[in-house]
Amino acid sequence: QVQLVESGGGLVQAGGSLRLSCAASGRAFSTNTMGWFRQAPGKERAIVAAIRWSGGRTYFAESVKGRFTISRDNAKNTVSLQMNSLKPEDTAVYYCAADTDGTVISASRYAYEYWGQGTQVTVSS
Numbered sequence: 001q002v003q004l005v006e007s008g009g010g011l012v013q014a015g016g017s018l019r020l021s022c023a024a025s026g027r028a029f030s031t032n033t034m035g036w037f038r039q040a041p042g043k044e045r046a047i048v049a050a051i052r053w054s055g056g057r058t059y060f061a062e063s064v065k066g067r068f069t070i071s072r073d074n075a076k077n078t079v080s081l082q083m084n085s086l087k088p089e090d091t092a093v094y095y096c097a098a099d100t101d102g103t104v105i106s107a108s109r110y111a112y113e114y115w116g117q118g119t120q121v122t123v124s125s
Contacts, residue, residue: 002026002114004096009119012086016123020081022096022116030074033099035112036081038092038121045095045109049081053102061107064090086123093118 008020020036035050049070050059058070067086072079079096097112106112 002029002032002098002100004098004114004116006094006096006116006119009094009121011122011124014086014088014123014125016086017082017084018086018121020083020094020096020119020121022079022081024077024079024096024098027100029077029098031100031102033102033105034070034072034079035097035099035105036070036079037095037097037109037112038090039095039118040092043092047107047109048094050099050105050107051079052105057105059105059107083121086121088123088125090121091123092121094121 003025005023031053033052036048037045039045051070069082095118096116098114099112
């Protein structure tokens with residue numbers, strides 16, 4: 001079992017920045033691929049970014065490339081999402097997720113077995 005708790009969401013103006021953090025406990029964190037997903041009202045939950053267990057490989061959705069970065073600290077069991085140049089269309093509930101197959105990065109939500117409760121990010125125009 002893996003327990004995930006997100007923090008760092010909030011309200012920010014367009015062009016601003018936020019940093020989301022996810023604290024993990026339970027099953028060995030360092031072996032998981034970790035992902036951030038988001039879900040806006042009326043839309044499907046979609047991947048934002050992901051990072052493989054070693055941290056050496058990452059994935060970003062096209063819509064956030066160049067604006068968001070993902071990082072992890074396996075010693076502290078945390079994964080972070082730094083979001084810069086935020087846009088109103090980034091408004092959503094953001095979820096941290098863990099895929100116990102840490103050797104690959106999947107963009108599919110169905111590959112991730114464990115999920116946090118989500119944190120709201122609202123970007124005003």
